[in-house]
Amino acid sequence: xxxxxxxxxxxxxxxxxxxxxxxxxxxxxxxxxxxxxxxxxxxxxxxxxxxxxxxxxxxxxxxxxxxxxxxxxxxxxxxxxxxxxxxxxxxxxxxxxxxxxxxxxxxxxxxxxxxxxxxxxxxxxxxxxxxxx
Amino acid sequence: xxxxxxxxxxxxxxxxxxxxxxxxxxxxxxxxxxxxxxxxxxxxxxxxxxxxxxxxxxxxxxxxxxxxxxxxxxxxxxxxxxxxxxxxxxxxxxxxxxxxxxxxxxxxxxxxxxxxxxxxxxxxxxxxxxxxx
Amino acid sequence: xxxxxxxxxxxxxxxxxxxxxxxxxxxxxxxxxxxxxxxxxxxxxxxxxxxxxxxxxxxxxxxxxxxxxxxxxxxxxxxxxxxxxxxxxxxxxxxxxxxxxxxxxxxxxxxxxxxxxxxxxxxxxxxxxxxxx
Amino acid sequence: xxxxxxxxxxxxxxxxxxxxxxxxxxxxxxxxxxxxxxxxxxxxxxxxxxxxxxxxxxxxxxxxxxxxxxxxxxxxxxxxxxxxxxxxxxxxxxxxxxxxxxxxxxxxxxxxxxxxxxxxxxxxxxxxxxxxx
Amino acid sequence: xxxxxxxxxxxxxxxxxxxxxxxxxxxxxxxxxxxxxxxxxxxxxxxxxxxxxxxxxxxxxxxxxxxxxxxxxxxxxxxxxxxxxxxxxxxxxxxxxxxxxxxxxxxxxxxxxxxxxxxxxxxxxxxxxxxxx
Amino acid sequence: xxxxxxxxxxxxxxxxxxxxxxxxxxxxxxxxxxxxxxxxxxxxxxxxxxxxxxxxxxxxxxxxxxxxxxxxxxxxxxxxxxxxxxxxxxxxxxxxxxxxxxxxxxxxxxxxxxxxxxxxxxxxxxxxxxxxx
Numbered sequence: 183x184x185x186x187x188x189x190x191x192x193x194x195x196x197x198x199x200x201x202x203x204x205x206x207x208x209x210x211x212x213x214x215x216x217x218x219x220x221x222x223x224x225x226x227x228x229x230x231x232x233x234x235x236x237x238x239x240x241x242x243x244x245x246x247x248x249x250x251x252x253x254x255x256x257x258x259x260x261x262x263x264x265x266x267x268x269x270x271x272x273x274x275x276x277x278x279x280x281x282x283x284x285x286x287x288x289x290x291x292x293x294x295x296x297x298x299x300x301x302x303x304x305x306x307x308x309x310x311x312x313x314x315x
Numbered sequence: 316x317x318x319x320x321x322x323x324x325x326x327x328x329x330x331x332x333x334x335x336x337x338x339x340x341x342x343x344x345x346x347x348x349x350x351x352x353x354x355x356x357x358x359x360x361x362x363x364x365x366x367x368x369x370x371x372x373x374x375x376x377x378x379x380x381x382x383x384x385x386x387x388x389x390x391x392x393x394x395x396x397x398x399x400x401x402x403x404x405x406x407x408x409x410x411x412x413x414x415x416x417x418x419x420x421x422x423x424x425x426x427x428x429x430x431x432x433x434x435x436x437x438x439x440x441x442x443x444x445x446x447x448x
Numbered sequence: 449x450x451x452x453x454x455x456x457x458x459x460x461x462x463x464x465x466x467x468x469x470x471x472x473x474x475x476x477x478x479x480x481x482x483x484x485x486x487x488x489x490x491x492x493x494x495x496x497x498x499x500x501x502x503x504x505x506x507x508x509x510x511x512x513x514x515x516x517x518x519x520x521x522x523x524x525x526x527x528x529x530x531x532x533x534x535x536x537x538x539x540x541x542x543x544x545x546x547x548x549x550x551x552x553x554x555x556x557x558x559x560x561x562x563x564x565x566x567x568x569x570x571x572x573x574x575x576x577x578x579x580x581x
Numbered sequence: 582x583x584x585x586x587x588x589x590x591x592x593x594x595x596x597x598x599x600x601x602x603x604x605x606x607x608x609x610x611x612x613x614x615x616x617x618x619x620x621x622x623x624x625x626x627x628x629x630x631x632x633x634x635x636x637x638x639x640x641x642x643x644x645x646x647x648x649x650x651x652x653x654x655x656x657x658x659x660x661x662x663x664x665x666x667x668x669x670x671x672x673x674x675x676x677x678x679x680x681x682x683x684x685x686x687x688x689x690x691x692x693x694x695x696x697x698x699x700x701x702x703x704x705x706x707x708x709x710x711x712x713x714x
Numbered sequence: 715x716x717x718x719x720x721x722x723x724x725x726x727x728x729x730x731x732x733x734x735x736x737x738x739x740x741x742x743x744x745x746x747x748x749x750x751x752x753x754x755x756x757x758x759x760x761x762x763x764x765x766x767x768x769x770x771x772x773x774x775x776x777x778x779x780x781x782x783x784x785x786x787x788x789x790x791x792x793x794x795x796x797x798x799x800x801x802x803x804x805x806x807x808x809x810x811x812x813x814x815x816x817x818x819x820x821x822x823x824x825x826x827x828x829x830x831x832x833x834x835x836x837x838x839x840x841x842x843x844x845x846x847x
Numbered sequence: 848x849x850x851x852x853x854x855x856x857x858x859x860x861x862x863x864x865x866x867x868x869x870x871x872x873x874x875x876x877x878x879x880x881x882x883x884x885x886x887x888x889x890x891x892x893x894x895x896x897x898x899x900x901x902x903x904x905x906x907x908x909x910x911x912x913x914x915x916x917x918x919x920x921x922x923x924x925x926x927x928x929x930x931x932x933x934x935x936x937x938x939x940x941x942x943x944x945x946x947x948x949x950x951x952x953x954x955x956x957x958x959x960x961x962x963x964x965x966x967x968x969x970x971x972x973x974x975x976x977x978x979x980x
Contacts, residue, residue, distance in 0.1 A: 248384035514783035650913035
């Protein structure tokens with residue numbers, strides 16, 4: 183059974199990946215959301231990390247650049263998540279230039295305003311992390 | 316002056332790239348659209364190809380996977396362009412599996428319907444090109 | 449003539465409903481917007497409340513949960529309106545858990561970022577109203 | 582009372598405008614939709630035509646070009662309505678070139694795919710009406 | 715452990731629900747997609763059905779009306795999924811009138827074109843199933 | 848060669864237009880973005896201003912009202928750009944009433960929340976500029 187099709191172990195794989203990328207995330211989500219939506223934190227770890235990001239076939243850096251592209255094109259409504267994914271992309275070796283190039287390219291699909299807004303979000307992340315442009 | 320900032324030569328670079336990827340494209344666009352919108356075909360070659368896709372800093376395959384991600388998340392309204400970019404991604408060495416993985420990942424950002432619709436578009440391209448999944 | 453097709457009385461019905469749900473709303477809208485867009489306040493009362501929300505056929509709670517679903521999936525751009533509709537849903541008897549469940553379900557159609565952003569808006573409303581989750 | 586704020590007479594004004602632009606529209610809508618949604622046809626005449634398009638302050642041609650701009654940027658999902666508004670714009674004196682220019686400009690806000698899809702819709706209308714580009 | 719937080723058994727619950735609503739769905743998805751995206755069919759059963767639709771707290775009919783609302787507001791790009799959810803809503807007891815009312819209400823959030831397009835999709839489903847409007 | 852098809856001189860025309868409407872813009876963009884995305888400032892001047900706004904066929908005021916319509920319908924994610932275009936529309940002679948009418952009309956295509964959010968942005972611009980409504 184391939185990892186992707188093993189519905190039991192996706193939680194374990196997702197947990198390992200989420201703790202590596204974002205330590206303490208599930209606990210933080212549980213504290214904020216689970217009283218309202220029981221199981222939300224576990225669902226995110228299991229689904230987003232275990233069933234999608236932990237899949238084989240494409241490296242993590244390309245997955246994150248693709249995510250940044252999509253969130254840019256979708257527009258500023260996903261700004262917090264865009265910043266998280268930009269930080270994650272930096273953490274797996276993407277450079278500020280690569281991230282910025284992908285965002286800039288999205289002008290073609292999401293228009294200039296969406297591009298500029300995403301680039302502003304990226305600059306905030308680069309500044310927060312002291313990454314030279 | 317870096318290639319990206321040389322507004323004179325972006326047309327020449329865009330023309331070379333568009334003819335390599337999609338021979339005859341500018342002529343086809345000119346025949347269909349330029350009587351109505353003078354210069355449309357040249358603008359697409361100059362802007363989309365010359366000022367964006369021909370830039371340095373990110374390889375063409377990653378650029379195309381990022382585009383596929385964005386068009387998937389934006390939804391089925393960009394189906395014709397999604398199919399063109401899937402074909403282009405195949406032509407620069409992306410595999411059907413890589414393309415499909417990136418589309419599948421977009422479930423997290425565009426939802427299940429957008430993902431399934433994009434995967435159906437990809438399957439059409441793979442079938443048209445006789446590419447085994 | 450059914451209420452829905454009586455274009456004269458939709459204003460009266462809309463006024464009664466809007467005052468019940470949100471006392472003083474038309475006056476507030478008139479003060480802020482009507483100098484610029486004559487009739488805006490009356491149009492909102494007549495159209496949104498009189499011609500849509502006051503219709504028969506579906507109870508108000510289901511209408512409001514459907515609205516919350518749509519605004520969640522549309523993304524954070526409608527955050528102020530999302531909060532107003534969450535407050536209205538509470539006022540007609542929806543529980544925080546029901547509202548949160550509907551928002552959580554929208555992960556499937558609007559993606560995880562849209563869901564989390566909407567849930568954060570809901571938590572703000574619940575906190576402002578002192579509603580225990 | 583200004584026309585825009587007179588909720589009784591917006592139906593009459595909307596009816597006059599809709600019959601001028603699109604004779605028989607309310608009857609066609611009634612036959613198709615009102616059994617399912619009582620009053621839908623009257624609501625469209627009263628609201629869309631009476632409370633919005635029949636307002637003073639901006640001429641009809643500019644209103645229609647603005648609508649074409651919005652529907653282009655929103656993407657192909659509104660193709661049938663885009664075609665109707667392009668036909669209406671022609672009927673109030675907009676030229677194919679003006680319509681095409683406005684669509685082309687939307688590249689900046691909706692991206693190239695949205696622009697090309699809208700231009701294709703416009704060409705269909707121009708061809709159906711035998712309007713030379 | 716509440717059902718929603720038990721990542722092992724969501725597949726079983728999702729399988730039971732998906733087979734009840736749409737017999738043979740997982741097999742059909744597996745045959746079409748899993749060679750390309752290993753585990754896609756299982757992920758849909760586990761996630762969409764097991765981790766979202768099978769949750770407690772809101773009845774299935776309200777969940778489906780909320781989904782119809784969201785897909786209407788998101789626009790025609792999700793037409794195939796809209797039709798599936800309309801059929802599902804009928805199967806759990808929603809009437810054509812209730813479904814149509816929810817769609818009509820979305821005029822307020824997604825605009826008239828999105829509403830009309832969704833209502834046309836609903837009429838197709840009602841006609842296919844011989845359900846009198 | 849028509850202006851629109853002369854890829855060499857679009858930069859010069861775009862520069863003249865952008866300096867007239869927004870003095871110092873290219874320098875400001877260069878200072879903020881070009882280290883990260885070489886050539887971004889020049890691309891915006893050349894493309895947005897030179898290849899789109901400086902085209903013949905539609906007057907600048909209509910172009911700006913069309914842009915305001917599109918940004919309204921696209922929703923609050925483009926608020927900064929909406930405000931810039933509202934200011935530009937004022938500067939070429941559009942009145943607050945005309946701008947507000949176009950925004951109000953977008954209720955029909957983007958829904959009430961998008962309209963109200965855009966009108967709030969417009970009021971901010973009118974207040975900043977001391978323009979009486």
